[in-house]
Amino acid sequence: MDRAIPRRDFLNGAAMAIGTAMLPGGLQRAEPGSGEPQDRPGYCPPAATGLRGSHPGSFEVAHSLRDQTFWKQAPPTKPLPETYDLVVVGGGISGLAAAHFYREKSGGGAKILILENHDDFGGHAKRNEFHLGGKLQLLNGGTMLIDSPTPYSAVAAGLMKKLGIDAAALDKKCTDHGFYASRGLGSGVFFDRETFGADRLLKAPRGMDEESADRQDAGTRWREFLSGAPLTDRARRDILRIETESIDYMPDQLSAEKKDRLSRMSYKDFLLKVVKADPGAVAFYQTRTNGEWGVGIDAEPALDCWALGLPGFQGLKLDLGSAPHMSYTAAGYANGGSDRFHFPDGNASIARLLVRNLLPAAVPGSSAEDVVTAEVDYGRLDRPESAIRIRLNSTAVRVRNAPGSGKGSERAGVEVVYASGSELFSVRAGACVLACWNMAIPYLCPELPERQKEALHYLVKVPLVYTSVALRNWSAFEKLGMASFYCPGAYWNSVGLNWPVNIGQYRSPRSPEEPILLHLSRTPCKPGLPAREQHKAGRMELLVTPFEAFERKIREQLTRMLSSGAFHAASDIEAITVNRWPHGYGYEYNPLFDPDWAEGQAPHVIGRQRFGRIAIANSDSGATAYTDVAIDQAYRAVSELDAV
Numbered sequence: 001m002d003r004a005i006p007r008r009d010f011l012n013g014a015a016m017a018i019g020t021a022m023l024p025g026g027l028q029r030a031e032p033g034s035g036e037p038q039d040r041p042g043y044c045p046p047a048a049t050g051l052r053g054s055h056p057g058s059f060e061v062a063h064s065l066r067d068q069t070f071w072k073q074a075p076p077t078k079p080l081p082e083t084y085d086l087v088v089v090g091g092g093i094s095g096l097a098a099a100h101f102y103r104e105k106s107g108g109g110a111k112i113l114i115l116e117n118h119d120d121f122g123g124h125a126k127r128n129e130f131h132l133g134g135k136l137q138l139l140n141g142g143t144m145l146i147d148s149p150t151p152y153s154a155v156a157a158g159l160m161k162k163l164g165i166d167a168a169a170l171d172k173k174c175t176d177h178g179f180y181a182s183r184g185l186g187s188g189v190f191f192d193r194e195t196f197g198a199d200r201l202l203k204a205p206r207g208m209d210e211e212s213a214d215r216q217d218a219g220t221r222w223r224e225f226l227s228g229a230p231l232t233d234r235a236r237r238d239i240l241r242i243e244t245e246s247i248d249y250m251p252d253q254l255s256a257e258k259k260d261r262l263s264r265m266s267y268k269d270f271l272l273k274v275v276k277a278d279p280g281a282v283a284f285y286q287t288r289t290n291g292e293w294g295v296g297i298d299a300e301p302a303l304d305c306w307a308l309g310l311p312g313f314q315g316l317k318l319d320l321g322s323a324p325h326m327s328y329t330a331a332g333y334a335n336g337g338s339d340r341f342h343f344p345d346g347n348a349s350i351a352r353l354l355v356r357n358l359l360p361a362a363v364p365g366s367s368a369e370d371v372v373t374a375e376v377d378y379g380r381l382d383r384p385e386s387a388i389r390i391r392l393n394s395t396a397v398r399v400r401n402a403p404g405s406g407k408g409s410e411r412a413g414v415e416v417v418y419a420s421g422s423e424l425f426s427v428r429a430g431a432c433v434l435a436c437w438n439m440a441i442p443y444l445c446p447e448l449p450e451r452q453k454e455a456l457h458y459l460v461k462v463p464l465v466y467t468s469v470a471l472r473n474w475s476a477f478e479k480l481g482m483a484s485f486y487c488p489g490a491y492w493n494s495v496g497l498n499w500p501v502n503i504g505q506y507r508s509p510r511s512p513e514e515p516i517l518l519h520l521s522r523t524p525c526k527p528g529l530p531a532r533e534q535h536k537a538g539r540m541e542l543l544v545t546p547f548e549a550f551e552r553k554i555r556e557q558l559t560r561m562l563s564s565g566a567f568h569a570a571s572d573i574e575a576i577t578v579n580r581w582p583h584g585y586g587y588e589y590n591p592l593f594d595p596d597w598a599e600g601q602a603p604h605v606i607g608r609q610r611f612g613r614i615a616i617a618n619s620d621s622g623a624t625a626y627t628d629v630a631i632d633q634a635y636r637a638v639s640e641l642d643a644v
């Protein structure tokens with residue numbers, strides 16, 4: 001358990017010159033464009049292991065702005081001679097899309113600077129890259145896949161098309177959906193002793209995770225599964241009833257009345273008070289909603305859980321489709337959803353395609369398939385001769401409308417000050433799109449109207465951790481006959497072998513003797529509190545958890561889960577990347593805790609109002625956490641600038 005795992009901050013034998021983590025210590029750095037960390041040979045953030053996501057060095061400046069200590073110790077601002085048509089704050093999908101739309105609307109040739117506080121572009125759409133046994137293996141460090149509750153809008157679908165992405169066709173061609181099943185691997189459930197009294201790993205009944213689970217023969221499958229579970233007889237009986245029986249628990253009500261009632265109670269209360277299930281049975285379902293919303297069933301409406309296919313509603317005969325008082329996600333999925341496709345690095349491939357679109361020389365290649373293995377030339381992102389520049393490791397700290405603001409770089413309408421290393425620089429531009437996390441905007445633009453700042457503060461992002469673990473082989477999984485696991489009470493709530501996707505030159509592992517990547521996720525939350533309070537508590541937890549603590553939890557849980565398959569953490573784990581997202585999913589209103597806002601009064605709508613030559617994008621300004629929304633909001637923000 002205590003064997004050291006080499007921190008693989010080396011790529012092809014050369015030390016990766018990220019440098020960011022050192023910057024707050026006072027490293028003096030030359031002016032942008034000449035010797036920035038991103039220009040150094042071997043710079044490749046996706047290959048770094050250890051603590052990633054909101055990595056050390058990326059957030060300290062923003063936190064000191066929030067704590068009102070930043071300006072007390074700030075060095076003098078150095079005005080740069082650079083002027084732009086547009087400065088974009090935030091190099092996530094929304095910021096990159098905003099640059100694309102602005103350039104397109106301006107007829108090409110616009111001068112655009114994108115500032116990003118992390119050491120890589122993409123925002124949540126980050127890539128984890130490993131070279132195992134000489135072979136490239138990829139996982140998403142954040143944004144997992146093209147999958148949204150609603151079909152992509154004409155704008156978002158149009159951008160996908162321009163980038164060469166046809167999600168449905170790629171999924172058909174590249175995803176080997178039946179791969180693990182063809183080798184006899186299904187899903188499993190890990191009961192942990194802290195929650196259930198004993199550690200026990202069981203094969204899940206077939207169909208448990210599927211929305212349209214085939215309930216034929218379900219009784220036999222569930223009985224067999226439950227007989228091995230560390231649960232009381234009462235809890236077993238109740239789970240069997242919830243999963244397999246069609247009981248109308250609200251017999252005197254019409255479908256619309258039932259839906260209304262279900263939208264006003266949590267799924268936990270539905271199970272306890274309506275279904276009258278034993279608390280031991282309810283514990284089995286507690287974290288079924290964590291992956292989707294970052295909180296458990298205590299804080300999610302029963303109706304939303306129905307839309308996501310959770311059990312217990314079979315006998316209620318609810319009319320299909322959405323209903324009033326549902327969350328964006330649940331209402332959307334109740335009506336269908338978008339096409340789905342998982343690139344091996346998740347939606348980082350979309351970010352890389354956007355960068356290729358803006359700066360073709362930085363991301364060689366020509367298709368959505370070859371982008372997966374393309375090597376990004378970070379040194380080309382911020383060249384003085386380029387109309388478009390992407391400047392990493394740079395945190396915007398001040399954005400204001402300049403007196404006499406107007407359109408065009410000659411009439412420099414905004415001034416943007418950003419911190420890079422231990423220095424402050426300012427640039428001027430015709431306009432600015434803030435595609436950063438919306439709740440940070442009041443600190444960047446203190447002149448905003450108080451009502452707008454208050455609205456922006458309302459949005460509390462959902463904390464999450466996505467961890468990629470490189471394994472020397474996956475024979476333990478093969479022996480156990482399981483590829484993915486639901487762990488209702490454990491530290492890591494879900495664990496799964498990497499997606500079998502073969503695209504372009506990229507090949508996923510085929511044999512259990514080959515190295516593979518494992519994906520683990522944790523959604524820190526505090527059941528019992530209102531959802532936004534749970535998110536705040538979870539964020540605090542993430543900020544004080546060191547890498548070593550995550551690492552120990554990984555080794556311990558995998559050992560407890562997999563040792564009967566002869567898994568040995570000390571020899572089987574090769575490397576770990578913990579993607580920590582204290583500010584993860586954009587806040588989506590929760591019908592249990594948020595009012596039904598009147599038209600135009602929702603905090604995200606008040607918060608995203610244009611302020612002079614400053615417009616606001618990011619998926620936050622669409623009050624949800626999806627890539628299509630990030631793109632739509634970029635388009636809206638750019639269009640608002642057009643109108644001035």
Ligand SMILES: Cc1cc2nc3c(=O)[nH]c(=O)nc-3n(C[C@H](O)[C@H](O)[C@H](O)COP(=O)(O)OP(=O)(O)OC[C@H]3O[C@@H](n4cnc5c(N)ncnc54)[C@H](O)[C@@H]3O)c2cc1C
Pocket residue numbers: 062089090091092093094095115116117118122123124125141142143144145146147148347394395396397435436437440444464466581583584585586617618619620625626627628630
């Ligand atoms: C773990 C995780 C999994 C997800 N999975 C999915 C999924 O499967 N499908 C899906 O559609 N969506 C998913 N999402 C939602 C995801 O947030 C959106 O899809 C999309 O990537 C958001 O893009 P964005 O540009 O709006 O925001 P972000 O990706 O958050 O980008 C904003 C960027 O602005 C930067 N920034 C903030 N402040 C400053 C500053 N002052 N100066 C400079 N830069 C700044 C931030 O650091 C960040 O890099 C997931 C999110 C997370 C966290």
